Amino acid sequence: MADKITSRAENYSEWYNDLVKAADLADHSSVRGCMVIKPYGYAIWENMQQELDKRFKETGHVNAYFPLFIPKSFLSREAAHVDGFAKECAVVTHHRLKTGPDGKSVIVDPDAKLEEELIVRPTSETIIWNTYRDWIQSYRDLPLLINQWANVVRWELRTRLFLRTTEFLWQEGHTAHATSEEAISETEQMLEVYASFAENFLAMPVIKGRKTDNERFAGAVETYCIESMMQDGKALQAGTSHFLGQNFAKAFEVKFMTPENKEEFVWATSWGVSTRLIGALIMCHSDDDGLILPPTIAPIQVVLIPIYKNDEEWNRVVPVLEDLATQLKALGIRIKIDLDRQRKPGWKFAQWELKGVPLRLALGCRDLDQQQVELARRDNKQKITLPLSGLATAVQQLLPEIQNGIFQKALDFRNTHIHEAQDWETFKKVLQEQGGFIKAHWDGTTETELKIKEETKATIRCIPLDAPEENGVCVYSGKPSRRKVIFAEAY
């Protein structure tokens, strides 16, 4: 049996760590802060990649690949960018090892020092815009709609599997446009792609919004984001889309000829989501018994388990399961038939619950006599008995129902954990006693934002895109405010 998982009530953070390990998703490596993504975790990432890649291509993007290394001097070209990213990063200084004086160990060869140090990319705006200078001459070369699937490294002090690791996997879109309007519309489009992916594919409700000056991406004019609520009421930023203005074009001198033969700087966007989404997925849906995976993302959607007492029963039940498996596969359903004879059904039930398989199908001789099958939904633990005939089609219809159920549950949870606060005392009380998101007026200054963070740990997650303009007073300073923003403690 798998290791015991701490309950959410006991310690939410431990619950998460235990679950990631018990469900075989990932583990720490012997390299500080770097994780190993195990096959089951990686299969979830592959499903995310495949779906996102499809959505990127449907919106006109193509993939490319840029170098892992960035010359140190590139980082200081864009003034805001260097402050955000040049601090904690992996620096390559040498290009050779040699045998040490003991004749066995290896040491860094001091003669192989690089003239200019290389940074392992924390994000690729600089190297990409340095390349775009060669690719863009005329308005005919625009828009350039490129995405990259890659690993990036940010030297994090405190790391947590998936949520914050020194190395992580992600995609980063980098587009170039002839006008500001077009770039802004691309930024908004990609936010929409992320939001739709999160809600319809990961069954994770999100709030779309803009970041404050203080939380904006280093080098961006405007950062859009999607924010989701975890089961402990904390916020998790699940994806960002940045309008970069002409900042990187100016830093790397990327100009183009307009149809009117005028030379202008190019407009840019960048946008990304990462393996962090796996952490979000877990914390949004799962329970004390293990993962709960929406069917769309589950590497295994249905597990089939034989119930039997002896070889005779096994020989009756297994061929029927194998036939069902074939039918389900023919409908494009991802299945696993668990024919391990050394494990009892009860053990298997618990194991596949832990792994979050959306639907469990068990079949014994009694079921067979009655020409029926017992199904168990992972999301609400509901058991359903269905006739054997037409089962594959019934399962196919059940999967979207489960998907909806998971989304609806997360949505209800989130909506009941968004509170409003009109004054500072209420704000602090709600945050302390109930947690979750707080909608409140804010005076628009970084000063107030930082003071609130200092006193409560809550930060402004976003200025929701759908926040109505209204007159109000800041919950902290009492100064005038034009719209409510979302505060929360965040991952």
Next chain:
Amino acid sequence: MADKITSRAENYSEWYNDLVKAADLADHSSVRGCMVIKPYGYAIWENMQQELDKRFKETGHVNAYFPLFIPKSFLSREAAHVDGFAKECAVVTHHRLKTGPDGKSVIVDPDAKLEEELIVRPTSETIIWNTYRDWIQSYRDLPLLINQWANVVRWELRTRLFLRTTEFLWQEGHTAHATSEEAISETEQMLEVYASFAENFLAMPVIKGRKTDNERFAGAVETYCIESMMQDGKALQAGTSHFLGQNFAKAFEVKFMTPENKEEFVWATSWGVSTRLIGALIMCHSDDDGLILPPTIAPIQVVLIPIYKNDEEWNRVVPVLEDLATQLKALGIRIKIDLDRQRKPGWKFAQWELKGVPLRLALGCRDLDQQQVELARRDNKQKITLPLSGLATAVQQLLPEIQNGIFQKALDFRNTHIHEAQDWETFKKVLQEQGGFIKAHWDGTTETELKIKEETKATIRCIPLDAPEENGVCVYSGKPSRRKVIFAEAY
């Protein structure tokens, strides 16, 4: 119009460099030895990935992800491995930058020196086997059949796009087995997967063989390889599959309990192919007018081009092309309809020839009047006129014919460029005058192998798996030999 491409006869090496750039496949980056893979080149890599990944999964493998960084000390654990890989590599020594004394530039923070340097992976045997120690306890945990898609870095002195770059993309399989037999059979199976992929998907004939001691992977007991012939007669190693014995299990203490409750070291394999395959693909098939891509791998399989004199003709022709495009897409054919009105058909013809699109479909009003279409095959420049009705199906049947034609041409070329040499004078004469592969007897010593290399630049590409046992004498030393091997100059 694209830059002029040097002809193969004039300078084969320049032809390759020109073509890679002119066809928009890749370019040098501002980081020494690292390339940028452009969208069209990356689309070819994506097709390779997709097909290989399918074949890996069909043979029972799953994907996972291991850290980019390897602690320096890991490299010296396996004695042979460290000699092969610890020499030219990227070494991370620091984890922070800070603002320089001028207040603008950034410098490496001397206070952020790592206790142990990290190496950017040149290959992942060490970090993976260090992880497998935690994953493998019993025979029940075996076999472990894992693949990783990743970037790797080897600090190369002389680089060429795709063929030899400091950073490249690849997949590396790392499997663990309970017995030597099972590991050897996995090694052979993966060689077969590579060979079949090369021949049936890339239309590139390969010779399967074993490497000599001298050419073996650092840390392997046996290295299998597939070798293909480029159009200049040189050999290119297109993939390798290694039987690693218990070398890495011993270096990282990876043991398992047998069913008989005995503790034993685990048996290992590793196998990989890389973006180098794109270089091989180009050099195997393409001509002085540009790329020739087999339909299986071509990002665009059919390009549709309207021929028109005026708006009226345009309005007659384009809807028919659009309809054809829809029909072709419905059959799963990857198409591009080129509706650029600023470029003449002749320019487009040359452009898509350069890009290696297997089939060009041109339609003008005269064709339309006769209800026919003109097709041009890229591989043999043959023109075919076909009736408009039933065209999509005809195209679908034509594509495998083109695929076969490309393979057959490469096979004929290779077979007519394999020569036998019985004595040393013939060996040198054939190599100098005709090039290609030479089949010759060899005495089995590294000494002879190195002397031959010194005198002729030819190395032993492989000991072919199908080489019959026979008595002979070494072409160089005159000593006894048991089988012929393949010599060639190599990339």
